Amino acid sequence: MRALSPRPRRAVDLVARLALAYLAGLAIVAALAPLWPLEDPAAVKLPRALAPPGSAPAAAVLAEPIPRTGLAALRRRLFGDWSIGPCLGTDDLGRCLLSRLVFGARVSLTVAALASLLSLVLGTTLGLLAGWRGGAFDRWTMRVVDVISALPMVFLVIFVVSLLRGVRNARPDMDIDQISVLLFVIALTSWLSVARLVRAEVASLKQRAFIDAAVLSGLSERAIFLRHLLPNLLPIVIVALTLNVPRIFLFEAFLSFLGLGVEAPSVSWGLLARQGYDSLTAVHATWWMVVFPAAAFLLTLLAMNFLGDRWSERLDPRQSSEPVA
Amino acid sequence: MSAPLLLIGLAGLFAWAHWRTRRAGKNDRWAAHARRLAWVITTTLAVYTASFFLMRATPGGPFDGDRALAPEIEARLRARYQLDRPVWVQWWNSIDALARLDLGPSMVLREFTVQEILVQSLPTSLLVGTAAVAWMILIGLPLGLLAARRAGQWPDAAASLVAALGQSLPTFVLAGLLIPPLVFGLGWLPAAGLESPAGLVLPSLCLGLPYGAQLARLLRAGLINTLDQDFVRTARAKGLGEARVISRYALRGALVPAIAFLGPAIAGILTGSLVVENLFGIPGLGSHFVQGALSRDYPLALGLVTIYTLLISISTWICDLLLVALDPRIELG
Numbered sequence: 001m002r003a004l005s006p007r008p009r010r011a012v013d014l015v016a017r018l019a020l021a022y023l024a025g026l027a028i029v030a031a032l033a034p035l036w037p038l039e040d041p042a043a044v045k046l047p048r049a050l051a052p053p054g055s056a057p058a059a060a061v062l063a064e065p066i067p068r069t070g071l072a073a074l075r076r077r078l079f080g081d082w083s084i085g086p087c088l089g090t091d092d093l094g095r096c097l098l099s100r101l102v103f104g105a106r107v108s109l110t111v112a113a114l115a116s117l118l119s120l121v122l123g124t125t126l127g128l129l130a131g132w133r134g135g136a137f138d139r140w141t142m143r144v145v146d147v148i149s150a151l152p153m154v155f156l157v158i159f160v161v162s163l164l165r166g167v168r169n170a171r172p173d174m175d176i177d178q179i180s181v182l183l184f185v186i187a188l189t190s191w192l193s194v195a196r197l198v199r200a201e202v203a204s205l206k207q208r209a210f211i212d213a214a215v216l217s218g219l220s221e222r223a224i225f226l227r228h229l230l231p232n233l234l235p236i237v238i239v240a241l242t243l244n245v246p247r248i249f250l251f252e253a254f255l256s257f258l259g260l261g262v263e264a265p266s267v268s269w270g271l272l273a274r275q276g277y278d279s280l281t282a283v284h285a286t287w288w289m290v291v292f293p294a295a296a297f298l299l300t301l302l303a304m305n306f307l308g309d310r311w312s313e314r315l316d317p318r319q320s321s322e323p324v325a
Numbered sequence: 326m327s328a329p330l331l332l333i334g335l336a337g338l339f340a341w342a343h344w345r346t347r348r349a350g351k352n353d354r355w356a357a358h359a360r361r362l363a364w365v366i367t368t369t370l371a372v373y374t375a376s377f378f379l380m381r382a383t384p385g386g387p388f389d390g391d392r393a394l395a396p397e398i399e400a401r402l403r404a405r406y407q408l409d410r411p412v413w414v415q416w417w418n419s420i421d422a423l424a425r426l427d428l429g430p431s432m433v434l435r436e437f438t439v440q441e442i443l444v445q446s447l448p449t450s451l452l453v454g455t456a457a458v459a460w461m462i463l464i465g466l467p468l469g470l471l472a473a474r475r476a477g478q479w480p481d482a483a484a485s486l487v488a489a490l491g492q493s494l495p496t497f498v499l500a501g502l503l504i505p506p507l508v509f510g511l512g513w514l515p516a517a518g519l520e521s522p523a524g525l526v527l528p529s530l531c532l533g534l535p536y537g538a539q540l541a542r543l544l545r546a547g548l549i550n551t552l553d554q555d556f557v558r559t560a561r562a563k564g565l566g567e568a569r570v571i572s573r574y575a576l577r578g579a580l581v582p583a584i585a586f587l588g589p590a591i592a593g594i595l596t597g598s599l600v601v602e603n604l605f606g607i608p609g610l611g612s613h614f615v616q617g618a619l620s621r622d623y624p625l626a627l628g629l630v631t632i633y634t635l636l637i638s639i640s641t642w643i644c645d646l647l648l649v650a651l652d653p654r655i656e657l658g
C-alpha cells in the first residue's frame with residue numbers, strides 16, 4: 001500500500017508527536033496516581049453526591065492508616081492534607097470524578113499494556129518457532145491459529161469470565177483476582193495476529209543471505225534468534241503492538257461496562273462509562289459523569305489509533321487480517 | 326441415536342471433499358464448500374464441547390439461586406435434568422440432542438425450552454444487527470466516496486476526521502452521548518424498548534457507527550488506489566460519466582477490502598449487541614447469554630454459544646462468497 005493521501009507530512013508528524021506525548025503523559029499521570037493531590041477514589045461522601053464540576057467543596061481525605069513509605073507517603077509530605085477537590089464533579093456516592101478517572105486510567109492502561117505484552121511474547125515465540133522450524137510444526141501451529149481465530153472469542157471470554165464470577169460467588173474462599181484473570185484471558189485471545197505476522201516475517205527473513213551466513217558460521221539457534229532475527233522483527237512487532245493495544249484497551253472497557261470486568265472497589269474507565277450511563281435520567285442532567293469519561297475514551301483511542309496507523313503506514317507491512325498461506 | 330449419524334456424516338463430508346479435490350483439482354468450488362461446511366460443524370461441536378466441560382468443571386450450578394433448595398427438591402431437580410448422571414453421559418446425550426437440533430430445557434427459566442427462548446430473541450437480535458449493518462453502509466459508503474473523490478481537499482479532511490472520531494467512540498460511550506440530547510432533550514426517540522420502529526434507531530446507530538467509520542476509511546483507501554488505475558482512465562476516456570465510472574468500475578475494485586472487513590464487522594456487531602441490548606433493554610440473544618452464563622443455566626448458555634458460533638461462521642462464509650464473486654482471482658479456502 002502506498003501512502004494513501006497527499007497529506008502534508010509535517011502536519012501528520014506533528015499530530016503523531018502530540019498523540020505520543022498525550023499517551024506518555026497519561027501513562028505517567030496514571031502510574032504516579034497516588035502522588036497527586038487527589039481525593040481517595042473510593043471515599044464515599046453522600047452529602048455532596050452528584051455535585052456538578054467545581055461546585056462541591058474539596059474534602060481532605062487520605063487513606064487511613066497513612067502509609068509510611070511509597071508514593072502516598074511522598075504525597076503527604078508534599079501536599080499534606082490538601083487536595084484539588086472534585087473539579088470534574090462527583091458521582092452518585094459523592095466520590096471525586098477526577099480522581100476516579102486518574103485511578104481508573106491506572107487499571108485500564110495496566111491491563112491493556114500487560115495483556116498486549118503477554119500476547120506479544122506468546123505470539124512472537126510461537127510465530128518465530130513456526131517460521132524458523134517450518135515443516136510439520138509450522139503447519140500444525142498455523143492450523144491451530146486458524147482454528148482458534150474461527151472461534152467466537154469474545155463470547156468464550158465472556159463465558160469464562162462469568163463462570164469465574166459464579167465460582168467466586170459460590171466459593172468466596174478461593175480468592176480469585178478478577179483483574180489478573182481478565183488480563184490472562186484477554187492476552188490468550190489476542191496473540192493470534194502477532195503469531196501470523198511474525199511467522200510470515202521470519203519465513204521471509206530465513207531466505208536471506210545473512211541468515212545463511214549466520215547458520216554457516218556455526219552460530220547457535222539461540223544466538224541467531226537473539227542477534228539476527230529479533231532485531232529484524234522489531235518493526236513488525238511494534239506494528240502488531242500498536243494494533244493490539246487499542247483493541248485490548250477497548251475489550252477491557254467493554255467487559256467492565258457489561259459488569260464482567262473490573263469490579264468495585266477498583267475503578268476502570270469502562271466502569272466509569274457504565275456509571276455515567278446509569279446516572280442518566282430525564283430528571284437529573286448529570287452530564288459530567290458521561291462527558292468526561294467519554295472524552296477520556298475519545299482522546300485516548302484517537303491517539304492510539306492514530307499512532308497505530310502512522311506506524312503501519314511507515315513500515316508498510318502485510319495486512320494483519322490476511323491469512324498467511 | 327443421531328450423534329453417531331452426525332459424526333459419520335461429518336467424516337463423510339471431509340472424505341468427499343478430499344476425494345473431490347483429488348479428482349477435480351485444487352480449485353474446485355464444491356470441494357471448498359464441503360470442506361468449509363465440515364469445518365463449521367467441527368468448530369461448533371468443539372466450541373460446544375469445550376464450553377460444556379468448562380461449565381461443569383467450575384463449581385456452582387443452576388440451582389444455587391438466592392434461596393437454598395431443600396436437598397430432596399434439589400435431588401429431584403438434578404434427576405429431572407439428568408444432572409445426576411456421569412458427565413460423559415450427559416455430554417454424549419446433549420450432543421445427541423444437538424444433532425436433532427434440540428437444545429433442551431432452560432434450567433433457570435424453567436417454563437421455557439432453549440428453543441422457545443431462541444424463537445423469541447433471535448429475530449429481535451437479527452433485526453437490531455441488520456439495522457446496524459444498514460447504518461454502517463449508510464454512513465460508511467457516502468463518507469468514503471466523498472473522501473476519495475475529494476482526496477486532499479477539505480471534504481476529505483472533514484470526512485476523515487468524522488471517520489477517525491467514529492472509530493474512537495466505542496458503542497457504549499456513544500450511547501451515553503447520544504441519549505441525553507435525542508431522548509431527553511428533544512424527545513424524538515424512546516429511551517428503551519423496541520415497541521416502535523423509532524426504538525430501533527438509537528441502538529442500531531450506536532452499534533453501526535463505529536463500523537461505518539472504519540468502512541469509510543477502507544473505502545477511501547481502496548478508491549484512491551483504483552481511481553488512478555488504467556481501466557478507470559480508459560472508462561473516463563470513453564466518455565462515461567463520473568457516477569458511472571465510480572459505480573461500475575472503480576467501486577468494484579475498492580469494495581474488495583471493504584467486503585473483507587464485513588466479516589469481522591459482523592462479528593463485532595454481534596459482540597456489540599451484548600452491550601446495546603443491555604443498555605436499551607432489548608430482549609435479544611445477548612441479554613439471555615450473559616444472564617444464562619452468570620446463573621449457570623447450562624443448556625441456555627451452551628445453546629447461545631453454539632448459536633453465536635454458527636452465526637459468525639456462516640456470516641464469514643457468506644462474506645468469502647461475496648469476495649469470490651467480486652474478485653475471481655481470490656480462491657475459496
